[in-house]
Amino acid sequence: MKAVHFGAGNIGRGFVGLLLHEGGYEVVFSDVADALVDAINAASEYTVREAGPGGVNRVVTGFRAVNSRLAPDGLAEEIATADVVTTAVGPTVLRFVAPAIVEGLRRRSPDAAPLQVMACENAIGATDQLRDEVVTAAGADADALTAGAVFANTAVDRIVPAQPAGAGVDVTVEPYFEWAIESGPFDGALPSIPGAHFVDDLAPYIERKLFTVNTGHAATAYFGARAGIERISDALADPKIAAQVSAALEETSAVLVEEHGLDPAELAEYRAKILDRFRNPELVDTVQRVGRQPLRKISRNERFIGPAAMAAERGLSSSALTAAVAAALEFDDPADEQSVELQERLRNEDAESFTASATGLDPEHPLFAAIRDAVIARQEAIMV
Ligand SMILES: NC(=O)c1ccc[n+]([C@@H]2O[C@H](COP(=O)([O-])OP(=O)(O)OC[C@H]3O[C@@H](n4cnc5c(N)ncnc54)[C@H](O)[C@@H]3O)[C@@H](O)[C@H]2O)c1
Ligand SMILES: O=P(O)(O)OC[C@@H](O)[C@@H](O)[C@H](O)[C@H](O)CO
Structure with a gap:
């Protein structure tokens, strides 16, 4: 199983990437920050350190990064063969990631299971917003391309501060987390995310x-x-x-x-x-x-x-x-x-x-x- 995650920043590495890894996905981070992409690709593992009562260290392996600015073609290929796409880029950036998702959907095999798309941003209806951006970017092909994906809204909660200089790609987070995901769009084929809970009504x-x-x-x-x-x-x-x-x-x-x-x-x-x-x-x-x-x-x-x-x-x-x-x-x-x-x-x-x-x-x-x-x-x- 493979997940492409847009935004390899604080919550991307410290929460979404971690849980996807623990769910059994190979994680492909996509980011526009050159030094961050290079640092991720130079690492074979990174540690998520939970700071506070009950906190433990968790090690993430089986990941790589694609520079979405420098390698859009490679990114589209990764999305074409992915099971899941997540984002943690900030709500105002969703429109910039939508074209890459469209290109990935264009290249996707018609036999592939629907791509499961979840925006993990602090906003009401962030995935709906991303879907709207995908529809806009797809233009006349919107219906055909979005038929190859399901879009589920989510609510993510874990405090991940800015990381101190010199921390590399390791991340310090709080021990607490909550990830609620609306279940309806998946039609029973839920993604594998340990600790996430699937709910009928996300509101x-x-x-x-x-x-x-x-x-x-x-x-x-x-x-x-x-x-x-x-x-x-x-x-x-x-x-x-x-x-x-x-x-x-x-x-x-x-x-x-x-x-x-x-x-x-x-x-x-x-x-x-x-x-x-x-x-x-x-x-x-x-x-x-x-x-x-x-x-x-x-x-x-x-x-x-x-x-x-x-x-x-x-x-x-x-x-x-x-x-x-x-x-x-x-x-x-x-x-x-x-x-x-x-x-x-x-x-x-x-x-x-x-x-x-x-x-x-x-x-x-x-x-x-x-x-x-x-x-x-x-x-x-x-x-x-
Ligand atoms: N940090 C938290 O505690 C936390 C918790 C819950 C939700 N969130 C939400 O997650 C999102 C990200 O927050 P963060 O704190 O991780 O921010 P961050 O700045 O640490 O990470 C954002 C990352 O997105 C990358 N990015 C920007 N444009 C991009 C693009 N076009 N394609 C790919 N990557 C791109 C940036 O380079 C950066 O690495 C926000 O919506 C935030 O509200 C954050
Ligand atoms: O990410 P913002 O800018 O929407 O909000 C800043 C923080 O409140 C936020 O990142 C929290 O740390 C996070 O939402 C906790 O789950």
């Missing part, structure tokens, strides 16, 4: 994950950055930040209870476990990594505006989430393109149109005025 899983783990994580990062703190664990050690993050998560939990009928007591346990994961002293994670791409994070269906809009529509509190968005508006990291763009746009756009375009909220939406007021406050602070 409660991805929303619970994105609106708890990622909302809490990003809130910690933005409040931490505002306080001049570098590490996520240090940010959460600040009682004021911990209270602000908890308040935001109480709001998202209230939405999840209403939206999916999740049990409030189980959600309270889930929240506590997640905050413990953020506090893991053995995992060095930074507010820069977790706060990366703030414009993506304040967009309509993402970790703040998504649940806050649902809360406002139901007459539930969204003030703590709005406070987290206010902190996100202050995220100023010269190394992050979206952070630079965010600060630039806040300087040059009026509050009303920035709020509408950045958050995708209609001015009539019950959340709109609160977010616009946060934008105005940030703009006034910038101008002082």
